[in-house]
Each structure stands twice: as C-alpha cells, then as structure tokens.
Amino acid sequence: MSEYAFAAPTAAESRTPLLAALRETVREALVITRRETRDSLRDWRILVPILILTLVFPWIMNFTTRVAIDFVEQYSATIIPIRLIPFGLMIVGFFPITFSLVIALETFVGEKERNSLEPLLGTPLSDASLYLGKLVAATALPLLASYLGIGAYLTWLYVTLQYVPDWIVLLQILLLTTMEALVMVTGAVVVSTHTTSVRAANLLASFIIIPMAFLLQIESVLLFWGNYNVLWFIIGALIVVDLIFIRMGIQTFNREEILAREVDEINPKRLGAKFVNEFRVNGKFSLRALYFSDLPRILSTNRLPILLTAAVLCVAFVAGWLYAAQFPMPPSLLQPLRVQQDFASNAAAGNMTFLPQINTPAIFMHNVRTLILSAILGIVSFGVLALLLLMVPVGIVGFLAAELASAGTNPLLFLTAFILPHGIFELPAATLATAFALRAGTSIISGTRRGERGGFINALADWAKVFLFIVLPLLLIAAFVEANITPRIAAFFFGG
Amino acid sequence: MEVLIHAENLTKQFIANGTQPHTAVSNLNLDVPQGEVLAFLGPNGAGKTTTVRMLTSILKPTGGRATIAGHDVVTEARRVRALVGHLTEFPGLYLRMQAREYLDFYGELYGMSRAARHARIDELTQQFGIADAANRRLSEFSKGMRQKVALIRSMLHSPRILFLDEPTSAMDPHSAKQVRDAVAQLRGQGHTVFLCTHNLYEAESLADRLAMIRKGNLIALGTAQELKTKFLGAPRIEIQLAKPLGQPWSAFTQNGLREKIRVEEFSETLLRYRTAEPNVTNPHLLKKLNEAGAEIVTVSETPQSLEQVYLKLVEEL
Numbered sequence: 001m002s003e004y005a006f007a008a009p010t011a012a013e014s015r016t017p018l019l020a021a022l023r024e025t026v027r028e029a030l031v032i033t034r035r036e037t038r039d040s041l042r043d044w045r046i047l048v049p050i051l052i053l054t055l056v057f058p059w060i061m062n063f064t065t066r067v068a069i070d071f072v073e074q075y076s077a078t079i080i081p082i083r084l085i086p087f088g089l090m091i092v093g094f095f096p097i098t099f100s101l102v103i104a105l106e107t108f109v110g111e112k113e114r115n116s117l118e119p120l121l122g123t124p125l126s127d128a129s130l131y132l133g134k135l136v137a138a139t140a141l142p143l144l145a146s147y148l149g150i151g152a153y154l155t156w157l158y159v160t161l162q163y164v165p166d167w168i169v170l171l172q173i174l175l176l177t178t179m180e181a182l183v184m185v186t187g188a189v190v191v192s193t194h195t196t197s198v199r200a201a202n203l204l205a206s207f208i209i210i211p212m213a214f215l216l217q218i219e220s221v222l223l224f225w226g227n228y229n230v231l232w233f234i235i236g237a238l239i240v241v242d243l244i245f246i247r248m249g250i251q252t253f254n255r256e257e258i259l260a261r262e263v264d265e266i267n268p269k270r271l272g273a274k275f276v277n278e279f280r281v282n283g284k285f286s287l288r289a290l291y292f293s294d295l296p297r298i299l300s301t302n303r304l305p306i307l308l309t310a311a312v313l314c315v316a317f318v319a320g321w322l323y324a325a326q327f328p329m330p331p332s333l334l335q336p337l338r339v340q341q342d343f344a345s346n347a348a349a350g351n352m353t354f355l356p357q358i359n360t361p362a363i364f365m366h367n368v369r370t371l372i373l374s375a376i377l378g379i380v381s382f383g384v385l386a387l388l389l390l391m392v393p394v395g396i397v398g399f400l401a402a403e404l405a406s407a408g409t410n411p412l413l414f415l416t417a418f419i420l421p422h423g424i425f426e427l428p429a430a431t432l433a434t435a436f437a438l439r440a441g442t443s444i445i446s447g448t449r450r451g452e453r454g455g456f457i458n459a460l461a462d463w464a465k466v467f468l469f470i471v472l473p474l475l476l477i478a479a480f481v482e483a484n485i486t487p488r489i490a491a492f493f494f495g496g
Numbered sequence: 497m498e499v500l501i502h503a504e505n506l507t508k509q510f511i512a513n514g515t516q517p518h519t520a521v522s523n524l525n526l527d528v529p530q531g532e533v534l535a536f537l538g539p540n541g542a543g544k545t546t547t548v549r550m551l552t553s554i555l556k557p558t559g560g561r562a563t564i565a566g567h568d569v570v571t572e573a574r575r576v577r578a579l580v581g582h583l584t585e586f587p588g589l590y591l592r593m594q595a596r597e598y599l600d601f602y603g604e605l606y607g608m609s610r611a612a613r614h615a616r617i618d619e620l621t622q623q624f625g626i627a628d629a630a631n632r633r634l635s636e637f638s639k640g641m642r643q644k645v646a647l648i649r650s651m652l653h654s655p656r657i658l659f660l661d662e663p664t665s666a667m668d669p670h671s672a673k674q675v676r677d678a679v680a681q682l683r684g685q686g687h688t689v690f691l692c693t694h695n696l697y698e699a700e701s702l703a704d705r706l707a708m709i710r711k712g713n714l715i716a717l718g719t720a721q722e723l724k725t726k727f728l729g730a731p732r733i734e735i736q737l738a739k740p741l742g743q744p745w746s747a748f749t750q751n752g753l754r755e756k757i758r759v760e761e762f763s764e765t766l767l768r769y770r771t772a773e774p775n776v777t778n779p780h781l782l783k784k785l786n787e788a789g790a791e792i793v794t795v796s797e798t799p800q801s802l803e804q805v806y807l808k809l810v811e812e813l
Contacts, residue, residue, distance in 0.1 A: 123577060125577075
C-alpha cells in the first residue's frame with residue numbers, strides 16, 4: 001500500500017463521508033489553482049497585457065471621459081456624461097476578463113496538446129477537483145485584474161471629477177463582469193473538450209467571442225439608455241448560461257472523454273453520415289420498417305418530452321383563460337360570436353386580409369415554417385423557446401375562449417367549431433414536433449457521452465424522422481380540414 | 497505470492513461518432529505477482545497504452561474487469577490511482593516550474609506531508625543524479641533529465657506498483673542505465689513493475705516475464721526463454737571437435753538421448769542439434785563424448801534473440 005494514499009480525514013469527516021469528499025475536492029482543486037495561477041503569473045505574455053489593462057487603460061479611459069464631458073458640456077448635454085461613466089466602467093472591467101478565455105483555452109486544451117494532462121489524470125485527483133481547480137485558476141487572475149481596473153478607473157474619476165458611482169449600478173457592472181468571465185471560461189471548457197489542439201480551440205472560440213460581443217453591445221445600449229433594471233435580467237440569464245456550461249463541462253471534462261478523443265471530434269462529414277445512418281433500419285432504408293419498427297420505438301422512448309409538451313399545452317390554455325379572467329375586455333366590446341354566412345367562401349377565396357390565406361397550401365406552409373423555426377429556436381435555447389412558441393397560440397385560444405364565455409358564447413362550442421376539426425390533427429403534430437425539438441435542445445446540455453445513443457445527432461435525426469413521416473402528413477390533413485371543413489362547421493354553429 | 501495486477505477478459509472499445517466501434521484491447525487475461533517486472537511489448541497502436549490506462553484507472557474498461565492489489569479499477573479508481581505510479585509515454589512537464597517545485601506539486605496531489613515530500617524529493621533527485629539541478633526551471637533541462645523528473649514523479653509516493661511507459665526513451669546510455677538500475681532496485685525492494693517498451697534489450701534484461709500484444713490481443717506471455725523456445729524452437733547447440741570421431745555421431749545421440757535431441761546438421765567434426773532440455777541433454781552428451789576421447793573445442797548455443805521472436809509474432813501472426 002502506498003504510504004501516501006490520501007490526506008487523513010478528521011473524526012467528523014469520518015462520520016460524514018460526503019463532507020470528507022467535499023473537503024478533499026476543495027483541497028485538490030486549490031492545489032491545482034495555486035499551480036496554474038503561479039504559472040500564469042510567470043508568463044509575461046499574459047502578465048504584461050493584464051498590467052496594461054489594469055493600470056494604463058483606466059487612466060486613458062478617464063482621460064477620454066473628461067475630454068468627452070468637457071466637450072458635451074459646452075452644449076449643456078449633461079445627461080451624456082452621466083451615462084458615459086457607467087459605460088466606461090463596463091469597458092474597463094470587460095477588457096481584462098477577455099484574458100480568461102485565453103487562459104482557459106491554454107489551461108484546458110493547451111495541457112492536452114502538451115501531454116501534461118495525462119500525468120495529472122494518473123493521480124488520485126477527482127475529475128471535479130481538476131475541473132474546479134482549472135476553472136478558478138482561469139477566472140481568478142483576469143477577474144482580479146478587472147476589479148483592480150474598475151477600482152483604478154473609479155479612483156481617477158473621484159480624483160479628477162469627484163464622481164461617486166451609484167452603488168447599484170456598480171454592483172450590476174461587477175456582477176456582469178464576473179458572470180461574463182465565467183461564461184467565457186466555462187464556454188472555453190466546452191470548446192476544449194471538442195478539440196485536441198489550441199489552434200482548433202482558438203478557431204472554435206469565436207462561438208464564445210461573437211455572442212459576448214453582441215451582449216456587450218446590448219449592455220452598452222442599456223447603459224446609455226439608462227434602463228438599468230434590464231441589466232438584472234441579463235445577469236440572471238448569464239447565471240443560467242454559466243450553470244448550463246458548468247454542467248456540460250463537468251460531464252465532458254473527465255478522464256474518459258479527454259483521453260478517448262484522439263482527433264478533433266467535430267467532423268461535419270462524419271456527423272452527416274451518422275445523421276443519414278439514423279434513417280436506416282438494420283442497415284437499409286425501408287419505409288415499412290420505419291413506420292412499423294423505428295417510429296413506434298422512438299415515440300415510446302420519448303414519452304417524457306411528449307407528455308411534458310402536452311402538459312405545457314394544457315398549462316398554456318389555462319394560463320390564457322386565467323389571463324382573460326384577470327384582464328377582461330370591456331363589456332361594450334363583447335358580443336356573442338356570430339359568423340357571416342359567406343365566412344367559409346370568403347376564407348377560401350383569401351378575402352380576409354387580416355389573416356393568412358385560408359387555403360390548404362397556405363395553411364400547410366405556414367404551419368411547417370412555424371414548426372421548423374420553433375425547432376431551430378428550440379435547439380439554440382436548449383428547448384425553452386420551442387415550448388414558449390407552442391404556448392403562445394394555445395394561450396391565445398384559451399384567452400379567446402374565456403373572453404367569449406364572458407360574452408355569452410359557449411366556449412366548448414367555440415372550441416368544437418373553430419379548433420377541434422383540424423386541431424385533432426394539428427395539435428398532436430405540433431406537440432410531437434415541439435417535444436422532439438425540446439429533446440434536441442436539451443440533448444446539447446444533457447452531457448451524453450460520445451457514441452452513446454441520446455446525443456444531439458440522434459435527437460436531431462429523431463426529430464427529422466418524426467417531422468417528415470408523422471408531423472408533415474398530419475399537418476397536411478389538418479390544413480385541408482382547416483381550409484375546407486372548419487369554416488363550414490363554424491358557419492353552421494355560429495352563422496348569423 | 498500475492499497477485500498485484502489482475503486482468504480478466506479486459507476489453508476496451510472506443511466508439512466515435514458515425515464510425516464502427518474500435519476494439520483497442522480485447523479479452524486480456526493477465527496476472528502479475530508482487531515483485532515481478534513484466535515487459536509489455538507490441539507495435540505502435542497495439543493497445544499497450546490503453547491497457548495501462550485501464551489498469552491505472554484512467555480509462556474505464558468496456559468489458560471484463562481488473563484489480564490492482566485487490567482493488568477494482570472501476571469501483572475503487574481513486575484508491576487504485578493512489579496505489580500506482582505511472583510514467584506516461586511523454587514526460588508532460590510544466591516547463592515554467594522548477595524541478596523541485598514541480599515534484600512538490602505532485603507530492604501534494606498524492607496527499608504527502610510537506611516534510612515527507614521534501615525528504616523523498618531529496619532522496620530521488622540524489623538517486624537519479626539531478627539533485628544539483630533541482631532548483632532550475634524544467635525548460636532548462638535536457639530531454640533525458642526531463643524523463644528522469646517524470647520518473648521521479650511516478651515514484652514519489654512510493655507506489656507498490658509502477659507502470660512505466662517507455663522509461664528510457666530519449667535518454668543517453670548512461671541515463672538509461674541509471675533508470676534500468678532503478679527498475680532493478682525497485683524489483684529488489686518487492687515492487688511490481690509493468691514496463692511498456694520497444695527496447696527489447698531492456699525488456700529481456702529487466703523483465704521476469706514478457707507479454708506481447710498485437711491488435712489488442714495478447715499473443716504471447718512467458719519468460720524470454722519460454723518465448724524463444726515456443727516461437728523459435730528449442731535452443732540450438734553446436735559442438736565443434738578438434739579432429740574427427742572414430743565412430744558416427746548417432747552412436748552418441750541415439751542411446752538414451754534419441755527423444756531429446758533433434759540433429760540438424762553434422763560433419764566429422766561438427767554437430768548442430770536442438771534440445772528442449774539443454775540442462776539434461778548437454779551434460780549427458782558431453783560426458784559420453786569425453787568418455788569416447790573426443791577433443792571438444794567449443795560447445796556453444798546459437799543465439800536466438802528476442803527480436804526474432806518479436807518480429808515473428810508481429811509479422812507472421
């Protein structure tokens with residue numbers, strides 16, 4: 001037995017293994033953090049720019065601010081400097097944290113490239129300790145520089161302009177800076193796990209830099225606009241993104257994933273082949289096998305997202321109904337529903353200009369476009385927007401039903417006449433399309449290991465199969481019914 | 497003797513997106529007792545490193561199981577990693593650190609106290625002749641010195657089992673000898689060493705047994721002599737006489753030795769034969785020749801190298 005297996009746990013920890021494990025994780029992480037920070041401090045290529053951004057840049061920013069203030073005050077535009085200073089604070093804080101991305105790529109994928117990671121993986125160190133230690137090391141130094149930069153800028157401002165910032169805005173900027181640094185570092189880990197070289201990681205890093213640049217522009221607009229409360233939502237969104245990236249990082253930054261990856265994994269050709277292969281049953285394309293074997297299996301194994309989407313659908317209807325109860329329309333506007341006799345023919349002829357054309361191809365194409373867009377948004381939002389987009393029309397139906405009920409129309413009759421005929425086909429189609437978009441979106445953050453079923457490509461292929469072979473036929477039938485049968489039923493029940 | 501490394505149908509498959517699974521190691525069965533040096537040989541890509549990574553609890557097997565000193569490599573991974581020392585194929589050092597500082601960092605990861613770390617670093621840097629350079633940055637070290645630092649790193653926590661992947665690669669002959677001496681010393685102290693190497697001389701001189709792996713399958717396991725006998729045939733012995741014998745060679749090789757000797761070539765003054773039991777056959781035959789008054793000039797074994805075995809296995813199987 002090795003003489004030095006583990007640090008001895010305390011008596012209390014022996015009673016609580018979880019506490020001992022936590023203590024050990026933190027101890028190991030700190031050892032890693034200390035080494036990495038020391039390493040960064042020894043690299044002049046990191047240290048010099050950080051020092052410049054911490055000490056020189058705030059001074060330049062202060063100078064620029066004073067010049068700008070002197071200039072705009074000539075024209076009595078006093079509001080501009082008030083808005084300019086928080087913007088300056090944000091910029092002074094942001095520049096040093098961009099180094100966190102460089103350090104993170106270097107510490108995660110750089111180590112892999114230089115083969116210095118494997119000796120670490122051979123120690124008793126847990127995956128979590130290694131991840132945590134590196135995460136803190138990549139974040140701490142740039143963040144410290146950022147805080148120092150902000151401090152230096154504020155000091156200059158106080159000395160030259162006697163400016164004291166609003167502490168809420170200052171807190172918001174500090175939180176934004178911290179969260180942005182974390183997003184860059186945790187995003188860099190996700191990028192690192194998909195590459196084996198710093199060069200490839202740097203190329204992929206644009207997927208972090210571009211959204212951050214957009215975010216900075218949005219924040220700038222908000223700061224100049226003076227709409228500081230919206231910044232809280234951005235801070236909240238960044239925290240969510242941080243948590244998602246940390247989860248993805250913990251799932252993918254482990255011994256198995258790091259060492260099993262001998263080549264850069266993102267290979268569009270190979271991924272395309274995998275996607276196409278998903279349409280084969282037992283190695284060949286067969287529509288019969290797809291309908292009788294593959295699709296039933298896919299539907300059965302995805303009961304959870306389907307049920308969840310159906311439940312969300314119900315919630316949206318109820319929410320719409322309740323919203324109508326909370327905000328009733330003025331009684332003068334409410335009348336029992338009446339449909340003109342020529343409603344059906346007008347609708348078919350496309351004479352109702354405030355609505356999309358009511359004919360089979362138009363309705364079909366509209367629904368297809370909507371569900372494809374919903375899937376794309378669902379994927380980039382990890383499933384959230386797909387659900388939200390489905391909730392909107394159903395919520396409106398609930399709202400209308402409630403308003404009509406208060407005007408004396410039977411809501412069940414309204415739903416039976418206007419929704420049910422084509423809804424029988426359209427609602428299951430929309431539910432299935434949304435459920436599989438939700439699964440595709442969540443598969444990105446679910447941390448499925450390489451090669452395991454359930455990864456993004458599997459989920460995307462399942463969405464495509466369900467969409468092509470179930471949703472599209474249902475939408476076609478629904479569009480035909482909506483264009484040709486629903487108006488007649490509506491006219492039958494509500495014709496004047 | 498206690499078995500410290502035990503592998504039972506150990507298998508590792510890698511699954512890459514869009515491709516068929518690749519079996520790196522297939523149903524490996526292996527037992528290495530305490531104090532043994534096992535040389536693990538095989539061409540590049542044969543599965544040596546993957547085997548070591550599974551046995552050191554870095555990669556999880558996809559089939560079978562393995563234990564290190566009785567601890568399962570999957571369920572007791574942390575304990576296994578604490579028990580073994582692992583010299584990786586590439587030194588993988590942090591070049592901005594000083595050697596002492598670097599080793600201290602690893603000692604801390606193994607949970608060693610500060611005093612223990614310092615004492616052990618002093619001892620090992622002294623043993624490998626780099627004590628004077630211990631406070632220099634690793635970027636200033638030669639390739640051989642870096643390899644020594646990596647070796648010290650793997651031995652720092654006094655592991656019972658050492659996995660050494662190409663320990664003498666990039667070393668000059670003197671440094672390589674120091675490492676070989678260290679491995680021999682470790683064996684003498686009862687350590688078990690799992691040695692991955694392409695250096696067949698090193699394997700033969702250091703290892704008690706050799707294992708050969710090809711395309712993920714273990715194709716040979718035994719002592720160097722056993723492998724030579726198995727794959728190159730029994731040792732070939734050559735007897736050279738000063739002058740011809742008065743009687744045929746068969747008079748000596750038939751009587752009592754018929755089953756044990758296979759004559760390959762002979763002349764009046766030369767006999768070349770193979771025997772699986774040279775310890776029994778040779779004294780018997782030489783005694784008979786002496787009694788017959790033969791003037792023996794030389795008795796020698798035709799060298800059969802491990803390289804021949806290796807090439808035969810790698811190329812022919």
